Amino acid sequence: MSEHATDAGIDTTQLTELAHASSAVLGQRYASSLLGVFGTPQRVLVRGAGCHVWDADGNQYLDLLGGIAVNTLGHGHPLLTSVITSQLATLGHVSNFFTSPTQIALAEKLLEISNAPAGSKVFFANSGTEANEAALKLTRRNAGTPQAPRTKVIALEHAFHGRTLGALSLTYKEKYRAPFAPLPDNVVWIPAGDEAALRAAVDETVSAVFIEPIQGEAGVRLLSQDYLRAAREITRDAGALLVFDEVQTGMGRTGSFFASAPVIPDVMTLAKGLGGGFPIGAMIVFGEENTTWLTPGDHGTTFGGNPVACAAGLAVIHVIENQQLLTHVQDTGAWLREQLAGVPGVAAVRGAGLLNAFELDSASAPALVAAALDAGFIINATDERTIRLAPPLVITTAQLETFIAALPQLIAGL
Incomplete structure (x- = not known):
């Protein structure tokens, strides 16, 4: 211009x-x-x-x-275009010192469609990799004790969780990671879909397990519902957090709002289809607030959850439901x-x-x-x-x- x-x-x-x-x-x-x-x-x-x-x-x-x-x-x-235009003409950006009706409405809607239990909360970002960064940062809160520290994060072979340094540390492909080493070195990869390998890997030293219900960048590799249910059981028993990365699979892409449903993790990340083309990401934290959650001052974003992006998300969900x-x-x-x-x-x-x-x-x-x-x-x-x-x-x-x-x-x- x-x-x-x-x-x-x-x-x-x-x-x-x-x-x-x-x-x-x-x-x-x-x-x-x-x-x-x-x-x-x-x-x-x-x-x-x-x-x-x-x-x-x-x-x-x-x-x-x-x-x-x-x-x-x-x-x-037409609806998405109209809603974005109308919101931008009304209120475009307010920073994270304030909130807006669209931000609150979208958070409430995401909790509704994800069947989140009472006490669950949403954090808005601008992209999938930022949502995964927030989730990875949150898992550091599940650090155990000095006597029994939780130092490891489990990810799956062929996983893709993003390109920023934290998310990149979870991404499996060596050619993506090697040029930017050293990365956080507490990540262990195990074979995708192998329940026995998951049971063997998750113990009291593990902070969290990151799973894509369908590994899109790996060539659309599906993980079974049985595996996702087993992951829920294994992580709960070991005191590790279960994180579902639904950045690519969420928002109706697989024929349900979330590919992992009805299994409910501790954390879910969303982006891509949520805004229908307008940049937005989200992290949903399920269950009652506890010591593993991020609290005031722990994290932030200037643009995340801005009124226009949240209006776009509401429009996308409206069309999915009403059509x-x-x-x-x-x-x-x-x-x-x-x-x-x-x-x-x-x-x-x-x-x-x-x-x-x-x-x-x-x-x-x-x-x-x-x-x-x-x-x-x-x-x-x-x-x-x-x-x-x-x-x-x-x-x-x-x-x-x-x-x-x-x-x-x-x-x-x-």
Whole structure:
């Protein structure tokens, strides 16, 4: 945006110029002005509507990734847009010295839909990694005694909990962690879904166990309800905290508000789909307040829980509930997995609701991502053989059919 402002408004010369530039020109200007932590952008996107987006050259794409499980209601949803605009025009930011009706209402709504017991509380942040940072910080409160300290945190192999230093210490992939060592060194990883390994690892020296009910970055690897129930029992018996990271799986993504339901942990973290595209994260602490909780002065955030973000969260939940999206997600996801299983070149399909993955027999997943993009579909590779799909929850089978119809030829052409 131009630096030149007048009484009549803001000079939009620079934005107008950029809006009419080609993808090639915009790519060059991106490379010269932004830190390249994400590499080269695949496209320059300029507009979205529903489950479609358009790039700077006018090409249309069916968004089957949803901003990595963020765009719950798709792009430009009228209610979400209206609620955000109205709230911003009324009260946009107040800092953490104050609260607002939207912050209180969203906290109460999250406690309601998570079936939180009396005394449970919510902390708002701005992202998933910040929510996990808050949760990790909280687990330090469960430190045991000088005579019997709790020094370890258990995480699962192939886990992904974020990229900031604390959350990164929980993330399994060595290539993410190694360049930034030393990290907090009290994390022990155990095989995901292995109840025996969990029982062997959790003892009186463990402060907390972090679990993603579905490991999205690992290729949509589901953990069974039996395993989650066992984790609840094991941690409770050992006096360790159980933390469910529902950053990717929460807010209806799997066909229920939370993939871990009905198992109730000590702590749950949320983000991504909660704001429908507006940045927000949350940590829910379940049960009556105790000595492991964060108290005044222990933690903070300037933007967390701001009125606009909380209004967005309320709008997302309202649409999910009033348009019966949970049932839609269950039915549409089941249909999608059945269709994918019949595509030549697909070796395996797994998922829940509209968080799904399929493995390729032999073709390269990154190559398929590139071919699909050229054909007008946005998908994601989690490794060399696995494709992840996390479209908006409002997507229809008719829209998904266009991808299913194109997929055999896309795979065969690799």
